[in-house]
Amino acid sequence: METLPPRQAVLDNYTDLNSLDSVKKMGREGDEQSLREVARQFEAMFVQQLLKTMRATEDVFADGNYTQSSEMKFHRDLLDQQMSLSMTHGKGMGLAEALFEQMRTQYGKLLPQGAAGTAAEPAMEKRSMTSIEASPLDAVQPANEMQRSSEIANNPESKIRQFVEGVFDAANAAAKALGVAVDGVIAQAALETGWGEHILTDSQGDVSNNLFNIKADARWAGPTVTKEVLEYSDGRPVQMFSDFRKYASLGEAFEDFTQFLQSSSRYQSALNSESVKEYANALQAGGYATDPKYAHKIVQIAESPLLKKILAQKLL
Known part of the structure; x- marks a missing residue:
């Protein structure tokens, strides 16, 4: 099983209330590793929105289904939030890399x-x-x-x-x-x-x-x-x-x-x-x-x- 570095492990857990503060701190640091992680977090948010839209469409057809209780939807949403972070780990969808290059240019770090x-x-x-x-x-x-x-x-x-x-x-x-x-x-x-x-x-x-x-x-x-x-x-x-x-x-x-x-x-x-x-x-x-x-x-x-x-x- 892959072991994440301490900072990565924190940011890959959506239940950690300090994760956004960690991202803010990393953004202020301005180094390339920090910018990469900020970009990855934005990509995760984007994926989460995609999943949310997909689930909303699914709910239209599931209306009245006894298996689709509020508790089930709650746990499903928790899974989707964690899944969005997992899906963007590593190379992800490529959006994070594009965002990283843009931010690196914006902050004058690109040689x-x-x-x-x-x-x-x-x-x-x-x-x-x-x-x-x-x-x-x-x-x-x-x-x-x-x-x-x-x-x-x-x-x-x-x-x-x-x-x-x-x-x-x-x-x-x-x-x-x-x-x-x-x-x-x-x-x-x-x-x-x-x-x-x-x-x-x-x-x-x-x-x-x-x-x-x-x-x-x-x-x-x-x-x-x-x-x-x-x-x-x-x-x-x-x-x-x-x-x-x-x-x-x-x-x-x-x-x-x-x-x-x-x-x-x-x-x-x-x-x-x-x-x-x-x-x-x-x-x-x-x-x-x-x-x-x-x-x-x-x-x-x-x-x-x-x-x-x-x-x-x-x-x-």
């Missing part, structure tokens, strides 16, 4: 493939770029943001290196003009586009080169890209189409981004920042994004060993 020992870039939460004229409360989120989040966490080193090398010269020029560190600018572009994997495109599939998802306001006379986005107004999400700026090159995108920050009074404190953290915090304080962890994510990407290694080689 880029092929980059052992490298800190992972965090997944983007619901945040957005605001236009120059927009209020900090009026935010926009590209519709494929969750997909970009996954790309940030899963990109192999070669793709990350390719992105950094492709934007380095333009990013370095922008950083010097803004008086900030180049790693902060590159980290922000990486966060916005999933290391360049999800740059906005137009209806013909042409790339916009808009690495910072800057919207096209009334003063923008250049080409645009129209995308369905999630707008936040007074804290309420509204799905709508918005126009974003389109650039002829990455260099033009960085030049416009530089002017975007320099021309707005909201971001003056971000200019000439002494550190990436100061730069990122100033952007967030100015209303650049609605995600409360936006600044933290930029800093975490900038401080990742892989990006530091690549930039060190470029700056030699």
Whole structure:
């Protein structure tokens, strides 16, 4: 008979009133083993709901059957609850593994493939770029943001290196003009586009080169890209189409981004920042994004060993 580890044994017994507290504690620990167990518990809850629905259908046909007493149903429900935990032990249905990968990405624990020992870039939460004229409360989120989040966490080193090398010269020029560190600018572009994997495109599939998802306001006379986005107004999400700026090159995108920050009074404190953290915090304080962890994510990407290694080689 298989013997479960002490913590596993507790969590596999639905009658233990402390099991949910154990799951809460494990979630706070943030390690991979804890996240796996939390995911498995959610899978067990899902299976339990399936069994409950199945039993409800069965009860329709069992109405009036003397063998289906309330006591029998009570014990059957107890069995189903325990069965849901047993069915999800081990590989289970596969749902737990999918949830685990999502949570590991969400909490920034996933390492880029092929980059052992490298800190992972965090997944983007619901945040957005605001236009120059927009209020900090009026935010926009590209519709494929969750997909970009996954790309940030899963990109192999070669793709990350390719992105950094492709934007380095333009990013370095922008950083010097803004008086900030180049790693902060590159980290922000990486966060916005999933290391360049999800740059906005137009209806013909042409790339916009808009690495910072800057919207096209009334003063923008250049080409645009129209995308369905999630707008936040007074804290309420509204799905709508918005126009974003389109650039002829990455260099033009960085030049416009530089002017975007320099021309707005909201971001003056971000200019000439002494550190990436100061730069990122100033952007967030100015209303650049609605995600409360936006600044933290930029800093975490900038401080990742892989990006530091690549930039060190470029700056030699």
